Amino acid sequence: MKLLVVGAGSTGGYFGGRLQQAGRDVTFLVRPRRAEQLRATGLQIRSPHGDVDLVPDLVQADGLDQTYDAIFLTVKAYALDAALADIAPAVRPETMILPILNGMAHIDRLTERFGTQAVIGGLCKCSTTLGEAGEILQLNPMQDLTYGELDGSQSDRIQRLDGFMKGAGFNARLSADIALEMWEKWFFLSSLAGSTCLLRGDTGQINAAPSGTDAVHAIIDEAAAIISAVGIAPRPDYVAGTRAQLTNTEAPLSSSMFRDMQAGLAVEADAIIGDLVHRAKAASLPAPLMTAAFVNLALYDAARQERLI
Numbered sequence: 001m002k003l004l005v006v007g008a009g010s011t012g013g014y015f016g017g018r019l020q021q022a023g024r025d026v027t028f029l030v031r032p033r034r035a036e037q038l039r040a041t042g043l044q045i046r047s048p049h050g051d052v053d054l055v056p057d058l059v060q061a062d063g064l065d066q067t068y069d070a071i072f073l074t075v076k077a078y079a080l081d082a083a084l085a086d087i088a089p090a091v092r093p094e095t096m097i098l099p100i101l102n103g104m105a106h107i108d109r110l111t112e113r114f115g116t117q118a119v120i121g122g123l124c125k126c127s128t129t130l131g132e133a134g135e136i137l138q139l140n141p142m143q144d145l146t147y148g149e150l151d152g153s154q155s156d157r158i159q160r161l162d163g164f165m166k167g168a169g170f171n172a173r174l175s176a177d178i179a180l181e182m183w184e185k186w187f188f189l190s191s192l193a194g195s196t197c198l199l200r201g202d203t204g205q206i207n208a209a210p211s212g213t214d215a216v217h218a219i220i221d222e223a224a225a226i227i228s229a230v231g232i233a234p235r236p237d238y239v240a241g242t243r244a245q246l247t248n249t250e251a252p253l254s255s256s257m258f259r260d261m262q263a264g265l266a267v268e269a270d271a272i273i274g275d276l277v278h279r280a281k282a283a284s285l286p287a288p289l290m291t292a293a294f295v296n297l298a299l300y301d302a303a304r305q306e307r308l309i
């Protein structure tokens with residue numbers, strides 16, 4: 001199987017790098033700045049599971065002259081539209097596109113562009129970021145990649161993809177209900193990113209603040225109510241597990257969006273929080289906390305843009 005990894009950032013570089021390390025046929029689609037950086041430094045992974053330095057196979061959009069069996073889409077939500085145009089020459093009717101973006105809006109965008117048949121459900125759980133020299137830093141041992149047919153079927157192609165992903169040094173899992181798991185992850189992440197970005201701290205700092213734990217529970221309640229009404233309701237155990245994790249003062253959590261905010265980078269506010277607010281509004285559901293988080297992110301982004309001008 002030939003895999004095209006779109007984006008050699010923190011997640012694409014991590015999972016794609018591990019696959020390359022395990023001998024899989026992997027090519028990274030990158031843009032000029034990242035191509036130059038990777039040619040100079042190689043693909044460097046710094047991880048609790050072991051460091052590795054790789055020489056990745058790179059291709060840029062104007063050099064994409066073949067199709068791939070599978071495409072692993074790892075761009076940020078705000079880069080999705082441009083990436084869809086770039087990958088078009090790599091897609092043939094049988095190509096599987098496996099995205100790991102957060103939220104659900106990208107599934108509609110992919111389906112509109114390439115058809116239902118092309119799109120596989122996916123999600124990842126990891127905490128990765130890029131260091132100053134573009135190296136991939138894995139911040140904790142979590143490294144789960146989950147995928148499945150969106151209709152839950154156990155097709156031949158998904159079994160092939162599973163065989164390709166398994167045994168590459170991370171936790172690869174074929175889900176029998178990836179749609180449910182994606183909605184659950186959106187519930188988890190909108191609760192975590194909503195809390196961390198609105199209240200501007202990790203969950204350790206938030207829970208240590210007066211009434212911080214009450215605020216976290218209220219955000220979780222709101223996210224659970226919206227997701228249950230507009231999507232697939234998270235399982236009760238999943239909601240309980242989310243509450244336990246987000247209020248555990250022993251093991252503070254952050255979100256990739258809060259890390260981006262702390263670093264002054266662009267944020268995926270629309271896909272992770274904004275889309276939830278819009279769906280709530282369309283269904284006449286109250287969403288005061290998610291709306292406040294969304295406005296807070298909009299003001300952060302406006303200030304960031306002003307600094308860039």
Ligand SMILES: NC(=O)C1=CN([C@@H]2O[C@H](COP(=O)(O)OP(=O)(O)OC[C@H]3O[C@@H](n4cnc5c(N)ncnc54)[C@H](OP(=O)(O)O)[C@@H]3O)[C@@H](O)[C@H]2O)C=CC1
Nearest residue numbers: 007009010011029030031075079083101102126127128256
């Ligand atoms: N980081 C984490 O811990 C987690 C992230 N996620 C999700 O995964 C997704 C990716 O996040 P992450 O990997 O951290 O993001 P990064 O910003 O680290 O990486 C994204 C990469 O995509 C590249 N890119 C964007 N557009 C294109 C394009 N058209 N062609 C080629 N490359 C492109 C960017 O390249 P360039 O350098 O040129 O800008 C960048 O290197 C997000 O949706 C995020 O929410 C999910 C779970 C955990």
Ligand SMILES: CC(C)(CO)C(=O)C(=O)O
Nearest residue numbers: 124125126189255256257
């Ligand atoms: C769930 C979590 C926190 C880790 O995978 C995440 O998706 C993120 O930080 O964006």
